[in-house]
Amino acid sequence: MLLVTGGAGYIGTHVVRALGGAGHDVVVVDDLSDGHPELLPDGIPVEVGTVLDTDFMMDVLDMYRVDCVVHLAGRKAVDESITRPSFYYRQNVLGMQSVLAAMVRLDVRRIVFSSSAAVYGAVADDTAAEDAPTAPRSPYGRTKLICEWLLRDIAAVEGISWSALRYFNVAGAGGRDLADHGVHNLVPRVFQAIDLGEEPTVFGDTYDTPDGTCIRDYIHVSDLAAAHATVVDAVAAVPMSAIYNVGCGRGASVLDVMRAAREASGVPFQWRIAEPRPGDPARVVADTHLIRDELGWTAVHDLGDIVGSAWEAWSAARGGTGAELSVGAR
Numbered sequence: 650m651l652l653v654t655g656g657a658g659y660i661g662t663h664v665v666r667a668l669g670g671a672g673h674d675v676v677v678v679d680d681l682s683d684g685h686p687e688l689l690p691d692g693i694p695v696e697v698g699t700v701l702d703t704d705f706m707m708d709v710l711d712m713y714r715v716d717c718v719v720h721l722a723g724r725k726a727v728d729e730s731i732t733r734p735s736f737y738y739r740q741n742v743l744g745m746q747s748v749l750a751a752m753v754r755l756d757v758r759r760i761v762f763s764s765s766a767a768v769y770g771a772v773a774d775d776t777a778a779e780d781a782p783t784a785p786r787s788p789y790g791r792t793k794l795i796c797e798w799l800l801r802d803i804a805a806v807e808g809i810s811w812s813a814l815r816y817f818n819v820a821g822a823g824g825r826d827l828a829d830h831g832v833h834n835l836v837p838r839v840f841q842a843i844d845l846g847e848e849p850t851v852f853g854d855t856y857d858t859p860d861g862t863c864i865r866d867y868i869h870v871s872d873l874a875a876a877h878a879t880v881v882d883a884v885a886a887v888p889m890s891a892i893y894n895v896g897c898g899r900g901a902s903v904l905d906v907m908r909a910a911r912e913a914s915g916v917p918f919q920w921r922i923a924e925p926r927p928g929d930p931a932r933v934v935a936d937t938h939l940i941r942d943e944l945g946w947t948a949v950h951d952l953g954d955i956v957g958s959a960w961e962a963w964s965a966a967r968g969g970t971g972a973e974l975s976v977g978a979r
């Protein structure tokens with residue numbers, strides 16, 4: 650049995666579906682601070698509680714005879730982490746420590762952890778490989794890096810097989826019912842502006858990039874979910890201590906995303922250029938050779954698929970088809 654913490658969240662609901670599709674039995678732990686358990690497939694047990702509660706986690710591991718944990722629960726908003734660092738360190742770092750403590754006590758020896766490209770900070774080369782220097786620029790990124798260190802050190806003495814997946818910019822939807830409602834991510838922010846008839850904001854157009862806007866590596870959430878199914882099998886097959894980038898290995902600029910959103914929505918919106926946000930690196934793109942060469946996983950969806958699927962799910966969530974805005978909202 651697999652335990653997915655944070656399984657009712659945006660990525661979690663996709664991961665649970667992918668793991669179920671690969672034949673795994675899954676139980677979810679989620680405190681529902683941000684989750685939508687109604688989006689989980691029928692029959693998936695959801696234990697409501699916080700990963701910070703080690704006794705609760707031990708009860709769940711014991712009750713369901715869990716043999717592997719996929720630990721996604723955590724807080725993810727970079728901006729909020731700057732204003733609420735204590736909350737972020739508690740939720741993310743102490744959350745990880747609690748999960749590992751419960752696992753050790755119940756003799757659960759496999760874990761896959763949601764890390765982030767935020768651990769890199771600025772990327773000096775064209776792409777970041779897993780051994781690139783880490784210099785996170787936010788408390789959020791630092792919590793993820795500390796979690797990786799905690800995991801590495803505790804796993805080494807406890808004989809835990811583990812992998813930390815550094816997700817790049819996750820977007821898209823694996824179904825019309827699985828929209829990302831997070832106001833912190835670019836794609837839903839653009840859609841929100843379209844719905845309101847406003848101009849989405851582009852933060853900075855004077856970066857040292859071909860069109861002057863920031864370049865990121867957008868990964869379809871369904872590709873990311875499929876990577877989890879691959880990695881769960883890998884940590885079970887052999888003792889593992891591995892960090893993998895999970896991106897598509899190609900960069901897209903903010904303007905590329907704007908154009909893809911115009912295309913997907915059919916709305917010919919304009920965007921507004923604002924001051925760059927402090928701490929936003931110009932370019933963060935994954936080197937994805939390691940996970941491809943070692944585990945055979947590679948992303949299959951491109952930016953058009955990502956933004957198109959996200960728009961369909963966004964439209965469905967607000968009760969439309971997606972077509973009605975294209976014929977005259979602006």
Ligand SMILES: NC(=O)c1ccc[n+]([C@@H]2O[C@H](COP(=O)([O-])OP(=O)(O)OC[C@H]3O[C@@H](n4cnc5c(N)ncnc54)[C@H](O)[C@@H]3O)[C@@H](O)[C@H]2O)c1
Binds near residue numbers: 660679683698724766
């Ligand atoms: N979305 C991205 O682009 C992205 C990028 C890199 C890493 N990540 C990481 O992936 C993970 C999942 O992200 P998401 O986008 O699905 O976020 P999300 O907010 O949609 O999901 C997180 C889930 O965890 C639950 N949760 C939060 N704190 C909890 C706690 N203490 N105990 C139990 N449940 C708790 C929430 O209720 C929610 O269902 C996070 O750890 C995030 O940092 C996300």
